[in-house]
Amino acid sequence: MHVTRFAEAREYQAPGHVAMRCLRIQGKDAGPSRAMWFAISTIEPGGGISASTSPLEKVYVVLEGSVEMTSRGESVTLDRWDSCRIAPGADRAVANRSALPATILLAMENDGAAEQPA
Template sequence: MQVTKIKDAKPYEAKLHWDVSALRLQGLEASKLESFSCSLSYFLPGGGCNWSSSPNEKVYVVLDGQATILTKEGDKEITTELGKLDSCVIGYNEERSVENRTNQVVTMLVIVSNS
C-alpha cells in the first residue's frame, strides 16, 4: 500500500490554469500508481482553466462548491454546473474548460488516466 497524507501532498502547477492550487495525491511523482493519477484542486473565485484537450480520460468530482464545466458538441458550447459530490467524465481528446463563477472556493478531485 502507498499512502499520501494530505500534509505531505506536493503542490504542482497545472498548465493552462489560473487561480488554482493543485496537490498531487497519487500517481506520477506522488506514488508508483501506473494507470492513473489523482489530484486535489482548489479553484479560487474567478479561477479556472483554458479550453484544451488531452489524450487522457478525466474524472472530475466536486467535493465542495460549484464548478462550471464547458464542453463542445460540434460548434455548440455546452455548459454544465456541478455541485457538491457531482461528477463528470471528460473523454479522450474532448475539449473542455473549467470555471469557478462563484465567490466560494471549489474543491475538486481530479482523476486522470495515464493512457
Template sequence: MEVKRLHAAARYDAARHFDMRSLRLQGLDATHVEHFWVGLSHFLPDGGAQWDAGPTEKVYVVLSGEITLTTAGGDVVLKALDSCVIPAGEGRSIRNDSRLPASMLVILASALPGSQSTGEGNNG
C-alpha cells in the first residue's frame, strides 16, 4: 500500500483553468499508480476551465458546492456527490457559477490504451 497524505500532495497548474487550485493526490509524479491519476480541484466563485477536449476519458466527482459543465449537448449542474464521465475527445468547459467555492475530484487515465504517454498534458 502507498499512502498519500493531503498535506504532502503537491500543487499542479492545469492548463486553461482559472481561479482554481489543484492538488495531485495519486498517480503521475505523486505515487506509483500506473493506469490513472487523481486530482483535487478547488474552484473559486466564477472560476472554471476553458473549452477543451482531452485524449482520454475523465471522471468528475463534485465533493462540495456546485459545478456547471458545458458540452456540445448543453449545460449540466453537478452538486455534492454528483459525478459524470466525459468521454475521450469530448469537449467541455467548467464553471463555478455559485457564490461559494466548489471542490471536485478529477480522475483521468494516465495514457491512451497501447500508448506510452504519461497523460501529463491532460490536466482535467
C-alpha cells in the first residue's frame, strides 16, 4: 500500500496550464505505479489548459465547480461529479469560465518516464 497525504502532495508545473495549482497524488514522483498517475488541480476563474494533443489517454473528473472541456471541435460543460475521457491522440482544452474556482481529478496513462518499482 502506498499512501499520499493530500497535505504532502507534490506540486508540479505543466506547459499550457494557466491560473492552476496541480498536485500529483499517485504515480510518477508521488509513488509507484506502472499503469497510471493521478493529480488534483484547482483552476481559478479564467484559468485552464490551452489546446494540446497527447498520445496518452486521460480521464478528468470534476470534483467541485464546473469546467468547459473541448476536444475535436466539440465543447461541453462538466459540473460536479461529471467526467470526460480524452482518447489517445485527441486534442483537448480545459477552461474555467465560471466566477468560482474548480477542482478536477486527472487520471492519465503512465508514459513510463518516471515509473517506480512496485
